[in-house]
Structure formats: C-alpha cells, structure tokens
Amino acid sequence: xxxxxxxxxxxxxxxxxxxxxxxxxxxxxxxxxxxxxxxxxxxxxxxxxxxxxxxxxxxxxxxxxxxxxxxxxxxxxxxxxxxxxxxxxxxxxxxxxxxxxxxxxxxxxxxxxxxxxxxxxxxxxxxxxxxxxxxxxxxxxxxxxxxxxxxxxxxxxxxxxxxxxxxxxxxxxxxxxxxxxxxxxxxxxxxxxxxxxxxxxxxxxxxxxxxxxxxxxxxxxxxxxxxxxxxxxxxxxxxxxxxxxxxxxxxxxxxxxxxxxxxxxxxxxxxxxxxxxxxxxxxxxxxxxxxxxxxxxxxxxxxxxxxxxxxxxxxxxxxxxxxxxxxxxxxxxxxxxxxxxxxxxxxxxxxxxxxxxxxxxxxxxxxxxxxxxxxxxxxxxxxxxxxxxxxxxxxxxxxxxxxxxxxxxxxxxxxxxxxxxxxxxxxxxxxxxxxxxxxxxxxxxxxxxxxxxxxxxxxxxxxxxxxxxxxxxxxxxxxxxxxxxxxxxxxxxxxxxxxxxxxxxxxxxxxxxxxxxxxxxxxxxxxxxxxxxxxxxxxxxxxxxxxxxxxxxxxxxxxxxxxxxxxxxxx
Numbered sequence: 001x002x003x004x005x006x007x008x009x010x011x012x013x014x015x016x017x018x019x020x021x022x023x024x025x026x027x028x029x030x031x032x033x034x035x036x037x038x039x040x041x042x043x044x045x046x047x048x049x050x051x052x053x054x055x056x057x058x059x060x061x062x063x064x065x066x067x068x069x070x071x072x073x074x075x076x077x078x079x080x081x082x083x084x085x086x087x088x089x090x091x092x093x094x095x096x097x098x099x100x101x102x103x104x105x106x107x108x109x110x111x112x113x114x115x116x117x118x119x120x121x122x123x124x125x126x127x128x129x130x131x132x133x134x135x136x137x138x139x140x141x142x143x144x145x146x147x148x149x150x151x152x153x154x155x156x157x158x159x160x161x162x163x164x165x166x167x168x169x170x171x172x173x174x175x176x177x178x179x180x181x182x183x184x185x186x187x188x189x190x191x192x193x194x195x196x197x198x199x200x201x202x203x204x205x206x207x208x209x210x211x212x213x214x215x216x217x218x219x220x221x222x223x224x225x226x227x228x229x230x231x232x233x234x235x236x237x238x239x240x241x242x243x244x245x246x247x248x249x250x251x252x253x254x255x256x257x258x259x260x261x262x263x264x265x266x267x268x269x270x271x272x273x274x275x276x277x278x279x280x281x282x283x284x285x286x287x288x289x290x291x292x293x294x295x296x297x298x299x300x301x302x303x304x305x306x307x308x309x310x311x312x313x314x315x316x317x318x319x320x321x322x323x324x325x326x327x328x329x330x331x332x333x334x335x336x337x338x339x340x341x342x343x344x345x346x347x348x349x350x351x352x353x354x355x356x357x358x359x360x361x362x363x364x365x366x367x368x369x370x371x372x373x374x375x376x377x378x379x380x381x382x383x384x385x386x387x388x389x390x391x392x393x394x395x396x397x398x399x400x401x402x403x404x405x406x407x408x409x410x411x412x413x414x415x416x417x418x419x420x421x422x423x424x425x426x427x428x429x430x431x432x433x434x435x436x437x438x439x440x441x442x443x444x445x446x447x448x449x450x451x452x453x454x455x456x457x458x459x460x461x462x463x464x465x466x467x468x469x470x471x472x473x474x475x476x477x478x479x480x481x482x483x484x485x486x487x488x489x490x491x492x493x494x495x496x497x498x499x500x501x502x503x504x505x506x507x508x509x510x511x512x513x514x515x516x517x518x519x520x521x522x523x524x525x526x527x528x529x530x531x532x533x534x535x536x537x538x539x540x541x542x543x544x545x546x547x548x549x550x551x552x553x554x555x556x557x558x559x560x561x562x563x564x565x566x567x568x569x570x571x
Contacts, residue, residue: 052094052107057086064094064107072096072105097172108173118183121148125178130195133176135169143169145176151188159193200235207236208272216284221261229253231263231279238277240265246321247287256320281320288321293359301371306348314340316352316366324364326352331368343368375408376449382406383441383451385553386477388458390438393431401427403437403453411451413439420456420465466496467561474556475571483546490554490568498566500554502546546570 052064052072062079064072072094079086094107124131133147142154143166153176160166180189211217211233219231219238228241240263242253250256257263265279296302296318304316304324313327331343344350353370356363383389389405396402400414415427424430431437439453470476478490478498488500544550554568 050094050096051091054086054088054090054092057088062086063104064092066094066096066105066107068105070103070105072107073100074107074109078109095173098168118149121178121181121188122183125181128177130175130177132173133190134173135171138163138166138170142166145174145190147176147178147188147190149186149188151176151178151190153190153192157191157193159196203235204275207234208270208275208277211267211270211277213267213270215267217265217267217279219263219265219279221257221259221263224253224257224259226252229257231265233265233277233279236275236277238265238267238279240279240281244268244278244280244282247282247285247289285320288319289359289362292322292362292364293357296354296357296364298354298356300354301351302354303349303351304366306344306346306350309340309344309346311339314344314368316350318364322364324352324354324366326350326366326368330355330366330370332372372407375406376446379409379446379451380444383409383411383444385441385444386551387441388438389441389453390436393433393435393437396427396431396433398426401431403439405451405453409451411439411441411453413437413453413455417442417454417456420459463496463564466493467559467564467566470556470559472556472559475553476556476568477551477553478568480546480548480550480552483548488546492566496566498554498568500568500570501557502570 050066052066054062055065055071056063057076060076062074062076064074066072074094076086092109094109097106097108100106131147133145133151135143135153136146136150137144139152142152142156143158145151145153155166157179158166158169160169174192175195176190176192177195178188179191179194180187182188217233217238219233221229221240222232222237223230226242228239229245230237231240240253242250245253245256263281264284265281266283267277268280268283269276269278271277302318304318306314307317307323308315311328313325314331315323315325317323326340326344328340331340350368351371352366352368354364355367355370356365358364383405389403389411391404391406391411394402394404394410398415400412401418402410402412404410413427415424418424418427419430437455438458439455440457441451442454442457443450443452445451476492478492480488480500481491481497482489483502486502488502490498490500492498546552553571555571556566557569558565558567560566
C-alpha cells in the first residue's frame with residue numbers, strides 16, 4: 001500500500017508516516033507519488049460537472065472555489081475571447097482537467113454533454129459537429145476517449161507532438177470530431193487535431209482583422225531569414241524586415257535577434273486578403289546615437305549585456321544599437337586578467353561605469369572594475385540569514401569546505417553541516433574542489449567577513465529529526481501561517497510546526513487563511529524562490545509587524561521531544 005503524499009492538499013500529512021520520515025526521499029519522488037495518487041480522482045472529476053464560485057481575478061487568471069481546499073483556475077483569456085463579463089461571486093459550471101505545476105486545479109468551462117445512445121452518436125457523426133470527451137488511457141497507436149461510449153483516437157490525430165504530450169492528455173477534457181462510426185461493431189474513431197486546426201484558423205482570421213496600422217504590439221521571434229524575422233504577435237506571424245529592425249546597419253537579423261526573443265514593434269501595414277502583416281522596430285525609437293551625449297555621462301553607473309568578447313576587451317550593449325567597449329585593462333582591480341573571457345562571456349548582464357563618450361565617432365568607453373566596490377559592502381542585502389546561495393567549492397579542509405558565493409566572497413560549510421543523510425568524517429568524502437553546490441546562509445558577520453553556510457539545512461526533515469537536531473536557545477527561520485491575538489503558528493519546514501508568543505505591543509496585521517492547514521506545495525515553491533533570489537515573497541524584516549505568510553527569525557524557547565511541541569520567540 002502506498003503512503004499518503006505530503007503534498008496532498010485534501011488530506012492532512014501524517015508526520016509519523018514512512019513518507020515523511022524517509023530522509024533520502026527527494027522532493028521529486030514525493031511530487032511524483034502525489035500526482036499518481038490523484039490521477040484516478042482527477043479523471044472521475046472530469047466526467048461530471050462542478051459548480052465554481054469566482055473568488056479572485058488577476059491579469060491572467062480567474063480563481064474559483066470548487067469546494068476543495070485548493071482552488072481551481074481558468075485563464076482569463078477564455079472569458080475575454082467570448083466577451084463574457086466577470087466579477088467576484090459569479091457562479092458557473094466547471095469540470096476538472098488536471099493540476100498545474102503550482103498545485104491549482106485546472107478547470108474547464110466546457111459543458112460535458114456526451115451522447116447517451118448510438119442514435120445520438122450517429123447524428124453527431126452526420127452533422128460533423130465537435131463533441132466533448134475525456135481521455136481515459138494511452139493505448140497502442142493512440143488514446144482511448146470516453147464520449148459516452150469508448151472511442152479510439154489515433155496518435156496522429158491527437159494533436160500531441162510526442163508520447164509525453166499524449167500521456168499528459170490522460171484525464172483531460174477535449175473537443176473532438178467523430179471520423180468513423182460502426183454501430184454494429186461498436187467501433188468509434190475520433191479526431192482532435194482537426195478541431196484544434198479549425199479553432200487555430202478561426203483565431204488567426206480574427207487576429208488579421210483586429211490589428212490596425214500604427215498600433216504597437218508585443219511579439220515573439222519565431223524564425224529568422226536573411227531578409228527579416230517572422231514574429232508571432234498573438235496567433236499570427238508578421239514580418240519584421242531587416243531594414244526595419246534598427247536605425248543602425250544590420251547585416252542579417254541573426255546579428256541582433258534570436259528565436260524566442262520578446263520584441264515590441266509597430267504595425268506598419270496590414271493586408272487581410274493576403275494575410276500579411278509588416279512590423280517595424282526602429283519606428284518606435286529615435287536614432288539612438290542622437291541622444292547618447294544626453295543619456296550617458298562620464299562617471300555614471302549603467303547596466304548592459306555583453307554581446308561580443310575579443311582579445312582586447314568586451315563589447316557591452318547599453319540599449320538597442322548602442323554598444324560600449326570595456327578594455328581588458330578596465331576589467332578587474334584585484335587580479336591580472338590575461339583574457340576577457342576569464343571575466344565575462346556573451347550574454348552576461350554587467351554593471352559598468354562610463355569612462356568616455358565620443359558621440360561623433362559613435363564610441364563609448366566603459367569600465368567594469370570601477371563598478372566593482374567592496375564585495376562585502378552589500379553582503380547583508382545579498383546574503384541574508386536563511387537565504388540560499390550557490391557557488392563552486394574553492395577549497396576543502398578537515399573541518400569544512402569553502403564555497404565562493406560571489407566575486408571576493410566565500411562562505412564556510414562546517415563538516416557537520418554538509419550532509420543530513422549520514423555523518424561524515426571529512427568533507428572530501430562527498431565534495432570536491434570545483435563542484436557547484438547550494439547552501440543556506442546560517443550566519444553572517446560583516447565585520448569579521450565571515451559567512452557560515454549549511455548544505456544539510458536544504459534537505460527537508462521530519463519533526464522527530466528536527467527536534468533531535470535543535471536545542472532550546474537556537475535561532476531558526478520559519479514562516480508564520482496564522483497570526484491571531486498574541487500567538488502565531490509557525491511553519492519551520494515540511495511537517496514541522498511550532499507556536500510563537502507575540503509581545504503585547506507588537507503591531508499585527510491579521511491575514512485570515514482560507515485553509516486550516518498550510519499549503520505545503522506553495523510553501524516549498526516560496527522557499528525555493530527565496531533561496532534562489534536571496535529573499536522570500538512572503539518574507540518580512542524585523543521592523544515589519546507579524547503577519548501570516550511572513551518569514552522571520554525565531555529563538556526556540558521550549559523544545560519538548562515527548563509531546564513533540566516547539567515554542568518560539570521572535571528574534
């Protein structure tokens with residue numbers, strides 16, 4: 001029997017279960033178990049309608065309460081495409097298609113109306129109308145679809161590009177057309193690809209009539225040729241001619257653009273009959289070099305992106321069409337640089353200082369080393385306690401390993417903080433010089449220029465392990481999940497909960513949660529974002545009043561292994 005997933009939003013996690021106590025089970029294994037355990041239920045939910053209530057509307061999505069602890073989500077574009085008005089509190093019939101990466105139920109407004117008898121199927125087949133179906137399984141040569149009866153959909157007519165996409169269709173509600181019907185043999189074959197292609201054609205035809213000459217649009221470069229770039233501007237391709245890319249000379253589009261680039265362009269011409277749209281990039285900007293003298297002053301600090309690296313320096317793009325040169329001699333204060341590629345590479349984002357502007361010659365001299373101050377000056381902001389850093393191992397000692405987290409800044413991982421899976425005698429048992437590792441900041445001392453890191457802290461532990469590894473008086477980091485009156489509930493890790501007594505005069509900002517338990521998948525995503533970016537979306541400083549979702553430092557005031565209770569104090 002499989003154990004309940006720790007990420008199951010509709011069931012409480014059992015801290016004593018084997019799943020939560022396996023120290024070597026990865027987050028990916030837990031997520032995979034979670035997804036598998038929900039497959040059957042998602043399929044069943046997709047076969048019947050639910051009533052959803054709109055609880056929130058964002059710029060991209062509509063969130064609905066469907067009676068579960070986790071909300072459902074529908075893209076706002078679906079309502080905009082049909083011209084439907086929407087407001088909080090509206091109710092509508094929906095069905096479940098699956099779950100998105102963030103854990104929300106993906107919903108569909110499509111009414112599941114399936115024929116209940118063969119005569120109804122024959123009418124649908126004769127009228128060549130699209131019907132709703134739910135993909136039930138992947139079978140040899142395609143997938144099985146429930147359209148009131150079992151139907152077969154060939155892989156070539158599924159609209160999926162590969163086997164992985166076909167697997168993702170299982171449990172989803174689709175629109176398809178019956179292309180073969182044999183009542184005697186109860187043989188039904190359906191086609192989804194034709195429906196998708198028809199919908200795509202209709203969307204494109206509508207787009208050609210929507211865009212107007214002179215308006216500005218956003219697009220993505222889809223392909224490049226010698227004469228221009230084809231840009232997707234919302235379902236249709238428009239041509240950006242090489243002559244309209246930049247005020248400067250462009251030999252070929254690939255010199256300044258690449259597939260996948262996001263661009264903003266102006267509609268120059270629209271021909272609905274021939275289905276052609278012409279775009280221009282340079283028309284949105286004045287000639288850039290005419291403004292260089294006013295925009296860039298000597299001594300000014302600016303940001304740019306490295307475009308080319310040569311033997312004598314690196315060219316940095318400050319804006320479209322404006323490049324400056326960082327000479328080899330202006331790259332570093334602290335060490336002798338033999339070649340520019342030792343310091344920067346194409347695509348790197350860098351801070352530079354303007355050393356000279358020669359607009360007439362279209363030259364700007366830049367300095368990289370002038371923009372590099374004391375690397376420890378802003379260490380408190382870059383590496384706050386609790387944040388996650390990444391870097392290569394620079395050296396290994398018997399007592400620990402040193403990791404470079406930034407130019408000129410190293411942190412030390414003590415041998416006891418290397419691994420949570422086993423006790424090691426020497427860091428070299430599991431680490432080697434040059435290995436890139438991730439670690440959590442445990443202590444930062446700017447005056448002593450000391451940064452203490454821990455690798456094992458990034459591995460989720462159970463409540464029993466957490467209690468065994470901590471003692472009263474320890475300072476830890478956690479997330480407030482519920483602030484009420486003079487007390488708050490705190491999430492210290494997956495399955496590790498504690499309470500915190502708040503001072504009577506502490507300002508509070510109550511934020512009532514709609515869930516009785518913490519959404520562990522959301523917490524994990526938030527903590528990962530905090531580790532990667534050095535701060536958390538729900539974090540807070542000491543000057544900010546306690547509130548739900550806030551990440552704070554706490555001191556363990558009481559640790560009771562017998563009752564498995566942890567009491568905290570705000571630091």
